[in-house]
Amino acid sequence: xxxxxxxxxxxxxxxxxxxxxxxxxxxxxxxxxxxxxxxxxxxxxxxxxxxxxxxxxxxxxxxxxxxxxxxxxxxxxxxxxxxxxxxxxxxxxxxxxxxxxxxxxxxxxxxxxxxxxxxxxxxxxxxxxxxxxxxxxxxxxxxxxxxxxxxxxxxxxxxxxxxxxxxxxxxxxxxxxxxxxxxxxxx
Numbered sequence: 001x002x003x004x005x006x007x008x009x010x011x012x013x014x015x016x017x018x019x020x021x022x023x024x025x026x027x028x029x030x031x032x033x034x035x036x037x038x039x040x041x042x043x044x045x046x047x048x049x050x051x052x053x054x055x056x057x058x059x060x061x062x063x064x065x066x067x068x069x070x071x072x073x074x075x076x077x078x079x080x081x082x083x084x085x086x087x088x089x090x091x092x093x094x095x096x097x098x099x100x101x102x103x104x105x106x107x108x109x110x111x112x113x114x115x116x117x118x119x120x121x122x123x124x125x126x127x128x129x130x131x132x133x134x135x136x137x138x139x140x141x142x143x144x145x146x147x148x149x150x151x152x153x154x155x156x157x158x159x160x161x162x163x164x165x166x167x168x169x170x171x172x173x174x175x176x177x178x179x180x181x182x183x184x185x186x187x
Contacts, residue, residue: 005138015151040075049123050085057093128157
């Protein structure tokens with residue numbers, strides 16, 4: 001059985017995106033870039049909702065991404081990806097599959113198939129739906145040392161209590177970013 005993890009960066013006050021979908025406040029320096037490079041070596045299938053997918057597909061294939069983060073850009077562009085959307089017509093970013101319909105049922109089935117593990121990047125509405133269905137096994141939360149005036153919190157849409165166990169932590173010294181890794185406690 002495949003495992004499903006979520007990777008999201010948030011502000012100190014819990015926002016994963018600021019007003020008007022803003023994520024420019026996230027600090028992604030050399031240390032975070034090296035961590036991204038290492039994470040991509042796991043060959044997990046990357047999962048996105050439509051909004052995150054569109055943001056990523058515009059940035060990672062760009063010359064700017066190749067210049068700023070060459071190894072991460074290469075990994076992002078070649079890695080297998082799935083975008084969940086009922087509104088997209090096509091998924092034209094290299095190695096991307098478009099999935100429509102009931103994503104909770106699709107994820108239950110996908111987790112039962114053989115293959116690489118799965119990681120959701122950002123995609124707050126997808127995280128909420130999969131959290132509510134008890135499908136996410138691990139959460140990685142990267143906390144940036146910034147507080148935002150407004151935004152959307154990572155778990156704002158969940159209806160039930162989510163119990164987690166801390167499995168590891170990492171401090172990125174130059175930026176002050178902290179990465180917390182949790183495992184869902186199954187009841």
